[in-house]
Amino acid sequence: MDIAVPRESCRLPGISMAGFRQRVSAPVDIAMVAHPAVTLIVDLSQAGGIVYGTHGRGQRGSFVAGLLPGPLRTGGRQGECLQIRLSPVVSAAVLGAPTELTGTVAALEDVWGRDAGEVEDRLRAATSWDHRFRIAADILGRRLNARPPVDSEVAHVWRRMRTSRGQVRVDGLADEIGWSRKRLWSRFRSQLGITPKRAAQLVRFDHAGHLLAAGHTPASVAAQCGYVDQSHLHREVKAITGTTPTAVATAPWLAIDDRAWPAAPVEAIHTLARAPVPRALTAVGPRAS
Template identity: 70%
Template sequence: MLPTGDPDWASVDIAVPRLPLRLPGISMAGFRQRAPAPVNIAMVAHPSVTLLIDLSDGEGLAYETDGRHGHGSVVAGLLPGGLRTGGQVGECLQIRLEPALATAVFGAPDLTGTVASLRDLWGHGAEQAENALRAAASWDERFTLATDFLARRLGARPEVDPEIAHTWRRTLTHRGRVQINALADEVGWSRKRLLARFRAQLGITPKRAARLIRFDHAAHLLATGHAPAAVAATTGYVDQPHLHREVKSFTGLTPSAVAVAPWLAIDRTTWPH
């Protein structure tokens, strides 16, 4: 079982790359807890595949979801359910990847709704990556090493269809407020083909992806103090009850509870939106 307790972000050092990464669609941040203490954080659904690399000594990172428990580095796909992470975490590297890239990096065609040990996906390569990152002298060196690991894996496997990658990025750019027919016309495919290929390669329908991306935008506005009614209007929900239903669908929480979620609180500092 995970311990109880939210993280004290004031005791956490956060590092982000000082220069843009050379891999578009991938972002990273490093965390170091100055005084290691047990934490328990609920992950909020995000429109990316999230890799948490455990760089701690001792027990390190722990996670649980749907009654399953694990330790060590973990990959959380789109919509990972009730995933909670924590334990005695000293240092951790968090990497977010666009789904189209994650398919190639992890060699899995569908990570939606899944939580998997990095060692199950990378085998011995996971331990090699962890050891190299743990031994690095600085976070800048770690970011460079992680970028190299990911670039090699991207080069070894084909990515998804360019049309699928384009559809995802257009949906992301427009924060979920897109029309499937218009996207199909952009890539020169029929609506039926786009729906089938998108789901086959990313494990989620374009409509569900658009809902997730729009929810993410709304959740971050809530976390920065915007009122639910204003957020609903800004993000294109019909009304405040519609926003409430969507937040409940993705998190099981109310908008007011999502607004103070620790997972989103640190996003304000670490992941510029």
């Protein structure tokens, strides 16, 4: 599989992109691994080469996978696709339907509307991956600027979860932003489509999954990622992926992650807030570049 990544000039905060060209003649079938982002797969093949399925139902074409989409497989024959990862904070602004997307997989047209076909045609007609990345960045940037962003406090909590790799207490985050736990739970879920606790679990699993794929033992991963023990790691991996840590360690999707998303910086999601982050919070966690 050939992989293309965008130049620095095409990168937007909270948005990651990678291009894929499949070079095998026989159909492939790859299980996607849950990731703390909403994922857009734009099919650039000429004849609906991308096949995706969840819960035993298969469809063709471009699609959107929300947070925690359940068992999801993708594949097909030779073809090309553009994968776009949106942080939940960005997704709320770009797609405007975070709650409805959580736990689901939907056709891109169902989420993006009539513009989906035009976007596919423009990307398909581009003569290079650099051109495709510029087109996608322009489209996403305009959608991002056209919709109201999430609360600064919600954006801050998400950033803290990412920088701590999910090892942070929700009660402590509520204290940081000056909200009650109940208010944080309500606002976070209504704007990002997932509870703070579940979001932290997903971020922690993402770190654990990459360590497993890198060859670390389940016992060492459990200790590094803040799980109580190896059994705790097993239960959470099973709940998120429906499989075991051993299976996650050999997942093809994770095997290409470092090539497709090299050293991605922490999203600068503080730039997407309705109001400035409170002064007391600006020193909490590293700032994005």
